Amino acid sequence: MPDQNMDLSCHIGAYYTHLFPYSLFYQWLSYSNVEPDYFARREFSFTLNGDIYLRFNSFESLAEMRKCILSRQPIKIDIGAVYNMRPCESRKIKLMSFQPQSRELVFDIDMTDYDDVRTCCKGAEICEKCWMFMVIAARILEAYLREDFGFKNILWVYSGRRGIHCWVADERARRLGSDGRDAIANFINIFDGGQFKAKKVEIDGLKGCHPSLIRSIRIIDEYFEELMINRQDFLATKEQIKMIANLCLDKPLREEILETLLNPNETKLKTSLDRWRMICSLSIKFYSSKGPNQLLNRNQHRHKYFLEEIKLQLCYPRLDINVTRGLNHLLKVPFSVHPKTGRICVPIDFEKLDQFDPFKVPTLLTLIKEMDEISTPQESEKLTDGTISLAYQTSLASSLNLFRKFIQNIERNLRPIKLAEQDDRSTIDF
Ligand SMILES: [Zn+2]
Numbered sequence: 237m238p239d240q241n242m243d244l245s246c247h248i249g250a251y252y253t254h255l256f257p258y259s260l261f262y263q264w265l266s267y268s269n270v271e272p273d274y275f276a277r278r279e280f281s282f283t284l285n286g287d288i289y290l291r292f293n294s295f296e297s298l299a300e301m302r303k304c305i306l307s308r309q310p311i312k313i314d315i316g317a318v319y320n321m322r323p324c325e326s327r328k329i330k331l332m333s334f335q336p337q338s339r340e341l342v343f344d345i346d347m348t349d350y351d352d353v354r355t356c357c358k359g360a361e362i363c364e365k366c367w368m369f370m371v372i373a374a375r376i377l378e379a380y381l382r383e384d385f386g387f388k389n390i391l392w393v394y395s396g397r398r399g400i401h402c403w404v405a406d407e408r409a410r411r412l413g414s415d416g417r418d419a420i421a422n423f424i425n426i427f428d429g430g431q432f433k434a435k436k437v438e439i440d441g442l443k444g445c446h447p448s449l450i451r452s453i454r455i456i457d458e459y460f461e462e463l464m465i466n467r468q469d470f471l472a473t474k475e476q477i478k479m480i481a482n483l484c485l486d487k488p489l490r491e492e493i494l495e496t497l498l499n500p501n502e503t504k505l506k507t508s509l510d511r512w513r514m515i516c517s518l519s520i521k522f523y524s525s526k527g528p529n530q531l532l533n534r535n536q537h538r539h540k541y542f543l544e545e546i547k548l549q550l551c552y553p554r555l556d557i558n559v560t561r562g563l564n565h566l567l568k569v570p571f572s573v574h575p576k577t578g579r580i581c582v583p584i585d586f587e588k589l590d591q592f593d594p595f596k597v598p599t600l601l602t603l604i605k606e607m608d609e610i611s612t613p614q615e616s617e618k619l620t621d622g623t624i625s626l627a628y629q630t631s632l633a634s635s636l637n638l639f640r641k642f643i644q645n646i647e648r649n650l651r652p653i654k655l656a657e658q659d660d661r662s663t664i665d666f
Pocket of ligand 1: 354356357361362363364365366367
């Protein structure tokens with residue numbers, strides 16, 4: 237959409253002048269200044285019009301960041317790691333000792349990775365029929381992060397087009413090295429074999445199903461019929477039936493499913509719902525003690541989790557694990573403007589995740605229009621906290637409040653650490 241790009245470059249200046257939440261950004265990335273220069277050692281990367289990339293920018297203060305963004309007017313802002321020295325200095329002297337030290341644990345989920353299972357659109361497109369894949373992914377990932385890893389400061393952000401980002405800002409998460417991030421990414425990622433392997437998920441039935449997978453399957457179950465049957469109609473064609481049947485590794489069951497569902501005289505199994513219920517009942521019968529393999533009890537069937545494997549293969553989060561693994565990987569910041577759609581990368585209220593509608597997210601153009609319509613504009617955001625910004629009079633207000641709440645929670649959790657450190661220092665002074 238070339239027009240969108242043109243509009244974007246025309247209006248981005250107004251967005252950065254009146255709406256971009258610099259103070260909140262600075263407050264977030266300073267992390268209460270528990271560590272010296274934490275903000276100043278953070279890498280900012282800018283993409284300018286014409287695909288010009290400027291990496292390793294860093295700023296000493298809120299005012300400096302604001303001034304640079306206003307003068308450069310980047311069409312995209314990413315942030316990377318906090319380094320052991322200021323990134324802008326390293327650029328000048330290219331020191332070997334320049335190393336990433338800390339950053340949020342991040343996750344990136346993109347709808348294009350669901351192209352082999354969604355039937356409604358492909359590539360960069362999304363619609364109301366497939367967005368639910370993102371809802372399920374966020375629910376499952378959030379459960380891992382809170383329940384298995386004990387993280388508390390989690391921000392979900394719409395990526396502006398076809399996916400979601402997750403930022404985990406707990407100190408413990410920020411301190412993770414590459415190995416720790418790799419271990420977490422591998423623990424959560426259950427897909428195996430790359431895009432050309434038909435069967436991507438295998439649960440070893442003899443070892444049993446891990447509790448985190450059981451929890452994930454329960455979450456999928458809440459959405460499965462609505463998403464896969466009502467919205468995706470996932471068993472509508474012969475090819476789709478074959479694709480699902482081929483996930484079954486027990487040949488007799490696989491053949492029974494194919495014979496039953498592809499029987500030309502079969503008139504009762506016309507809808508995806510009928511067909512799915514038939515697959516379920518054939519599978520349950522096959523793996524029960526009354527089935528054809530009655531010599532084995534259910535616990536002895538290696539592939540007894542066939543139905544669960546289908547659900548996971550279709551609906552489990554498909555992470556871009558390289559984004560999570562890399563300590564210095566760049567990720568677009570919240571409140572960026574997506575360069576292609578003009579949509580703002582707004583935080584998502586996890587409590588109202590099911591109601592989040594990506595098509596209702598404000599765009600740069602709708603915000604500019606809203607600003608024009610504000611009859612008595614108040615001052616745009618000042619550098620001191622607590623002033624009413626023009627942004628709070630637009631449809632960005634609820635997103636800004638969510639972001640503020642996320643930052644306040646971080647600060648609440650940091651406070652005991654900060655006080656403890658001060659106590660240490662006072663002990664030494666005495
Ligand atoms: Zn779609």
